[in-house]
Amino acid sequence: MTKTPHIGTKGRTLCCAALAIAGVVPLLSGCSSGDDGGVTINLYNAPQQNLQQIVDRCNKEADGAYDIKLHTLPRGADGQREQMVRRLAAEDSGMDVLGLDVTWTAELASAKWIRPWPKDKAAEATEGVLEGPLQTAMYEDELYAAPYNSNVQLLWYRSDLVPEAPTTWSELIDVAEKLKSEDKPHYFEVTGAQYEGLVVWFNSMVESAGGKLLNEDGDKVELGPEAVKALETMRDFAKSAAANPSLPNTQEDPARLAVESGASFGEANWPFVYPAMQGSGAKFAKDFKWAPYPGIDGPGKSPLGGANFAVSSYSEHPDEAFDATLCLRDPQSQLTAAVKDGLPPTIESVYDSTDTVEVTDPEGKTSQVGMADAYPMRDAIKDAIKNAAVRPVTPVYQNVSTVTSKILSPPGSIDPETTEQRLREQIADALESKGVLP
Amino acid sequence: MTATKEAAPISDAKAAERRLGWLLCAPAAIVMLAVAGWPILLSIITSFQRSDLRFPDDKGFVGFANYATVLTSEHWWTAFGVTMLIMVVSVAVELVLGMGLAVVMHRTLVAKGLLRTTVLIPYGIVTVVAAYGWQYAWTPDTGWLAGLLPEGSAPLTERWPALLIIIGAEIWKTTPFMALLLLAGLSVVPDELHRAASMDGAGRWQRFVKVTLPLMKPAILVALLFRMLDAFRIYDNIYVLTNGAQDTASVSITTYHNLVSGLNLGIGSTMSVLIFVTVAIIAFIFVKGLGTSTPEGGR
Numbered sequence: 001m002t003k004t005p006h007i008g009t010k011g012r013t014l015c016c017a018a019l020a021i022a023g024v025v026p027l028l029s030g031c032s033s034g035d036d037g038g039v040t041i042n043l044y045n046a047p048q049q050n051l052q053q054i055v056d057r058c059n060k061e062a063d064g065a066y067d068i069k070l071h072t073l074p075r076g077a078d079g080q081r082e083q084m085v086r087r088l089a090a091e092d093s094g095m096d097v098l099g100l101d102v103t104w105t106a107e108l109a110s111a112k113w114i115r116p117w118p119k120d121k122a123a124e125a126t127e128g129v130l131e132g133p134l135q136t137a138m139y140e141d142e143l144y145a146a147p148y149n150s151n152v153q154l155l156w157y158r159s160d161l162v163p164e165a166p167t168t169w170s171e172l173i174d175v176a177e178k179l180k181s182e183d184k185p186h187y188f189e190v191t192g193a194q195y196e197g198l199v200v201w202f203n204s205m206v207e208s209a210g211g212k213l214l215n216e217d218g219d220k221v222e223l224g225p226e227a228v229k230a231l232e233t234m235r236d237f238a239k240s241a242a243a244n245p246s247l248p249n250t251q252e253d254p255a256r257l258a259v260e261s262g263a264s265f266g267e268a269n270w271p272f273v274y275p276a277m278q279g280s281g282a283k284f285a286k287d288f289k290w291a292p293y294p295g296i297d298g299p300g301k302s303p304l305g306g307a308n309f310a311v312s313s314y315s316e317h318p319d320e321a322f323d324a325t326l327c328l329r330d331p332q333s334q335l336t337a338a339v340k341d342g343l344p345p346t347i348e349s350v351y352d353s354t355d356t357v358e359v360t361d362p363e364g365k366t367s368q369v370g371m372a373d374a375y376p377m378r379d380a381i382k383d384a385i386k387n388a389a390v391r392p393v394t395p396v397y398q399n400v401s402t403v404t405s406k407i408l409s410p411p412g413s414i415d416p417e418t419t420e421q422r423l424r425e426q427i428a429d430a431l432e433s434k435g436v437l438p
Numbered sequence: 439m440t441a442t443k444e445a446a447p448i449s450d451a452k453a454a455e456r457r458l459g460w461l462l463c464a465p466a467a468i469v470m471l472a473v474a475g476w477p478i479l480l481s482i483i484t485s486f487q488r489s490d491l492r493f494p495d496d497k498g499f500v501g502f503a504n505y506a507t508v509l510t511s512e513h514w515w516t517a518f519g520v521t522m523l524i525m526v527v528s529v530a531v532e533l534v535l536g537m538g539l540a541v542v543m544h545r546t547l548v549a550k551g552l553l554r555t556t557v558l559i560p561y562g563i564v565t566v567v568a569a570y571g572w573q574y575a576w577t578p579d580t581g582w583l584a585g586l587l588p589e590g591s592a593p594l595t596e597r598w599p600a601l602l603i604i605i606g607a608e609i610w611k612t613t614p615f616m617a618l619l620l621l622a623g624l625s626v627v628p629d630e631l632h633r634a635a636s637m638d639g640a641g642r643w644q645r646f647v648k649v650t651l652p653l654m655k656p657a658i659l660v661a662l663l664f665r666m667l668d669a670f671r672i673y674d675n676i677y678v679l680t681n682g683a684q685d686t687a688s689v690s691i692t693t694y695h696n697l698v699s700g701l702n703l704g705i706g707s708t709m710s711v712l713i714f715v716t717v718a719i720i721a722f723i724f725v726k727g728l729g730t731s732t733p734e735g736g737r
Contacts, residue, residue: 082698089491089701111492111701193595194683246578248684249595261579395492399700406513409683410595436511437700438687 039066039317041324045099046080046307047072050340057336058327066320068097068328077101077196081398088113088312096315097325100145102136102306103196103397106218109139110395114310117143121322125329132388133346137308139393144310147346148329149337151305152384153204154377155291156259156273157266158284161185165291167299169205169233172266176242179265189255189267192238192247194409199401200303200391201268202408204293205230207389208300213404213427218394221427223420231408231416233296238411248410259288268293270305271381272342290377292384304388306346339374344381351375351382399430399437406438478714484707491701504708514709516685517692520601524688525669528608532665533658535609536616543617544624554618561614569678572607576679597684604686607675612668616661623657624650663724667717689713 045051055068062068073080084098088108100108108114117125125146126134133147157165161184166172172188179186191197203213211226238247244258256273258264260280267273277288293302309329311321327333331353334345339357356368371378392400403426407419429435448456488500508514539557546553560568575583576594584593593599627650635645651658673690676682682691693713697706 078699085491085701086698107492107701112494246592246595249577249592257579399702402695402699434507436508436513436692436705437695437702438513438516438682438685438692 038064039320041066041068041096041317041321042071042094043068043097043099043324043328044071044073044084044095046077046101047075048337048341048343050336053340054328054333054336057332058324061327062324066317066324068324073099084108085113088314091314093312093314093316095312096317096321097328098310098312099148100308100310102133102304102308103391103401105137105145105308105310106139106393107395107397108310109142109144113313114144115313115315115318117146117311117322121326124326128347128349130346130348130382130385132304132385132390133306133308135390135393136304136306139395145308146310146325146329148307148309149334149343150346150385151270151344152302152381152388153200153268153270153293153305154302154380154384155266155268155294156277157289157291158185158259158287159289160284160287161265165289167292167294168296169237169294169300172294173237173240173242176240176265180241185263185265186241187244187258187264188242189244189250189258189264189269190237190247191251191255191268192243192409192411193249193251194405195251196401196405197251198405198408198411200305202230202234202404203391204301204303204389205234205296208293208295209233209297212392213400214392214394214431218392219431221424221431223424223427227423228416228420229296231414231419234408234411235414235416238414243412248412271344271377274377275342290380292380299387301387301389302384304385304390306344335371338371339369342374344375344378344385348382351378394431396430399435400427402437403427403430403435481707481710481714484703485711487704489703489707491703500704504704505712508705508708508712513687513692514689517682517687517689520686521670521672521688521690523601524605524608524672525666528605528612528669529662529665531605531609532613532616533662535613536620536661539613539617540620540624543621554621557617558614560611563611565611565674566678568611569607569675572603572675573679576603594680595684597686600680600684600686604672604675604679607679608669608672611675612665616665619661619664620654620657623654623661626657627653659724659728663721666720666724670717670720671713689716 052070055070059068073083122143129147133150137145137147155165162175166175176186190201206227209226209229211224212222215222255267255269256276259267260282277285293300309325311318315321331347331350334347334350335353335355336357337343338345353371356370358366359369360366407422426435485504486499489497543554575581578584578592631649632645635649671690672688676688676691680686693706693709696702
């Protein structure tokens with residue numbers, strides 16, 4: 001592990017003063033000193049409205065052993081990753097606990113930027129955690145992060161237009177054609193833009209067909225006939241009545257908006273669309289239902305998302321950082337995140353928890369809310385997570401993803417056999433970090 | 439500046455003065471070297487290494503392997519072609535439009551200041567902000583421009599429409615800059631020559647082509663050089679409008695994807711060196727081939 005040189009207190013003050021003048025201090029929390037004797041643990045996480053509340057509880061429980069300070073990263077995943085990798089590459093000791101997207105763990109572990117978990121603490125961090133989310137926190141059979149929240153896509157649809165949810169993509173196309181002939185909204189939204197969302201879709205399709213993108217170790221391409229089958233289904237969908245003309249540019253949020261605005265009858269998307277729909281004022285909000293993710297010949301395997309907490313290799317207080325992380329992802333924290341911020345838990349027992357969290361509504365009224373109220377679809381989510389398609393665990397996931405989304409875009413131009421061949425060659429290059437990213 | 443070398447021995451006072459001159463400019467030169475020279479040198483060194491941040495143990499020199507990888511990559515050449523296309527088309531259109539604007543600004547008698555300020559507005563808007571404006575304008579449902587197109591068209595999702603939009607955004611933004619540079623050139627053309635030409639019976643167009651343009655050649659070349667180098671480095675408009683989707687990435691976008699998203703410093707540095715070399719070649723052609731740097735026209 002690389003040691004960062006210590007700057008003396010005086011030097012640090014000087015440095016901070018200079019930076020303060022330059023107006024960059026908020027970016028550099030290395031300057032925040034825990035000078036009251038306690039240790040400051042700098043937590044960097046994606047924006048999450050009520051994370052501060054979780055942090056406050058952990059700080060109270062720590063009773064002075066450490067003091068977590070929350071820093072919010074940019075909203076977009078690329079921006080978050082970029083800020084973290086830049087600073088890690090510079091061996092910045094100002095970051096202690098990092099909130100990572102599930103696909104980043106392997107990459108940061110391979111770069112030796114995050115620490116493997118010590119045995120005893122690993123046991124606590126993984127207790128009762130669902131299998132899929134746990135896989136996303138492992139690299140080369142070691143735990144590198146503590147699963148914090150999970151996420152899984154479901155099929156969301158308007159039951160006023162479609163009384164029964166389709167279970168496969170071809171049924172979806174049939175439904176769309178029928179709606180089109182009746183002159184009703186007939187688009188079904190999928191994340192088809194050239195970005196991670198397209199890879200998420202493709203990976204689920206391949207796994208639904210019974211295949212895999214990469215082998216178990218994440219160093220060889222698999223694909224094959226299952227992938228061809230998946231590609232056929234994607235192309236057929238993209239050319240069908242179900243595909244919105246904006247499909248090659250659709251990301252999660254435009255997909256949600258298209259359904260809310262009444263242009264589309266459904267979407268494959270993360271659960272955030274449910275509370276958004278309820279708050280949108282759309283008159284069909286009450287008819288907005290969920291169903292398992294569609295598959296190819298039968299039920300599909302949902303894309304798995306979520307976030308993990310890892311401890312930076314350059315943290316000067318790893319012990320406290322691990323302890324703080326344990327608190328940040330414990331059942332109580334996960335319940336709070338689920339109820340208040342809509343993030344599905346990774347610990348199985350939290351789904352059935354009867355505990356409640358105090359929630360204040362916009363008018364200032366407080367009420368006690370539990371999983372059952374906040375998550376009417378919690379069983380569907382839990383089942384989907386148990387059966388979800390985990391994205392390949394490999395340090396070069398970013399390359400695999402970029403190359404894949406490039407080749408699959410736009411989905412309407414997929415030519416199954418040749419596309420599979422191109423994917424095979426270019427992903428193989430990407431795995432050796434040899435190829436050029438588009 | 440005189441180019442003649444003094445053969446006579448330099449007096450002590452003069453030598454001291456010269457030393458002082460060197461001493462005075464040394465700090466600036468050192469700072470320049472540190473902030474500009476060192477990074478360039480470092481990327482040249484890195485371009486000969488396998489240096490992927492995700493595999494810290496596999497670092498090492500690989501000779502020209504990175505260059506071979508980049509120069510045989512279809513992605514690189516697609517990006518290179520796109521960049522060239524954007525550069526040539528946008529600068530050509532800007533030259534014509536900019537010249538038109540410059541003539542108008544030059545000839546206007548009333549509200550000169552106001553006109554010049556108005557023309558400059560697009561150039562004053564931060565590129566990224568303007569780019570977001572264009573992005574929204576061309577997105578179905580939210581955009582006024584997309585609304586003019588047939589139902590269901592999403593121009594930013596298709597390659598050629600997207601490229602046209604990118605070029606359009608570039609032209610909209612930098613034509614004023616071109617116009618300003620040309621205006622400066624226009625104002626050095628003496629009026630007497632025009633009057634003399636019209637005495638000889640030259641029409642408006644003939645005067646423009648035979649008198650104004652030749653005299654403006656240095657200014658036009660400088661404007662072209664500036665804009666071409668600028669256009670070759672195009673980044674922000676593409677980043678916001680498509681981020682390189684549908685084969686619309688420029689070399690800068692591709693380099694960024696490899697360096698920052700891909701964490702592959704070796705490949706990324708190779709690309710930046712190649713961009714550097716291309717920019718140098720363009721500048722060289724202008725300076726040596728067309729004599730851009732010598733406004734008097736002599737070489």
